[in-house]
Amino acid sequence: MELSAEQSHYLRDVLRLDAGAEVEVFDDAGAVARGVLQPFDGRRVVVEVDRPRRDEQPPWRWTIASAVPKANRADWMIEKLSELGASAYVPLAAGRSVVVPEGQNKMQRWQRLATEAAKQSRRRGVMSIEPLSTPAQVLHDYSDRQMWVLSTEPEALPIPRAMERVDWDRELLLLVGPEGGWTAEEIALFNEHGLTGVKLTETILRMETAAVAAAAVVACWGASGRRTSR
Numbered sequence: 001m002e003l004s005a006e007q008s009h010y011l012r013d014v015l016r017l018d019a020g021a022e023v024e025v026f027d028d029a030g031a032v033a034r035g036v037l038q039p040f041d042g043r044r045v046v047v048e049v050d051r052p053r054r055d056e057q058p059p060w061r062w063t064i065a066s067a068v069p070k071a072n073r074a075d076w077m078i079e080k081l082s083e084l085g086a087s088a089y090v091p092l093a094a095g096r097s098v099v100v101p102e103g104q105n106k107m108q109r110w111q112r113l114a115t116e117a118a119k120q121s122r123r124r125g126v127m128s129i130e131p132l133s134t135p136a137q138v139l140h141d142y143s144d145r146q147m148w149v150l151s152t153e154p155e156a157l158p159i160p161r162a163m164e165r166v167d168w169d170r171e172l173l174l175l176v177g178p179e180g181g182w183t184a185e186e187i188a189l190f191n192e193h194g195l196t197g198v199k200l201t202e203t204i205l206r207m208e209t210a211a212v213a214a215a216a217v218v219a220c221w222g223a224s225g226r227r228t229s230r
Contacts (some may be wrong), residue, residue: 001046001047002205003045005043008044012045017037018037019040023048031053032124034116036048059222061172064089065138065173066101071153075113078114082117082121082127085216089110090133091135094131097178098179101132135186142173146170146172147172149173150210150214152199165228174215198214199226200213201213
């Protein structure tokens, strides 16, 4: 397998690896294989790859759909969600969203950040960056999944209790709203679709903090609770 110019530069000039060095290669879907660098041919770097291996139990998949923070706070959120193992990130254009990313430049940057975070954390697969969606579009496009919505209402279920009830055979999608909160229309829509309201803390969190904190809880339970439930 011939590596891209960027990957070749990183292995050869940054890590200063030589022919014969062992590396690990993976694809977006989560397949992993051992690779050995072949003798360099000019600037080209080629890896001889063994047969990909897959774990017997596929990873439990979960997605974060969140309003978009300002400036580099969004980059930080994307990086951490990828490290924690989110399958996908859906940027939300909620009623009170302040930032609504348009065009492909931002999405491509986020995908690069997600890929780099996957390499750093040695997670399986790469978190995908989905198209910008409204809450109504998310409810329609992901209707086959169990859905939770992050809430500050007193009756919202603490997220550890929600995880105790999770269906491990279905993918999970968690919606995180903007710092201004959900609109009355959005709350009515969530209630109409029977979404579970979950809460993290008694304090009000920035949206990127809430998204990452919720992801950390889901990731920890996904790594331990799923195995013990089988």
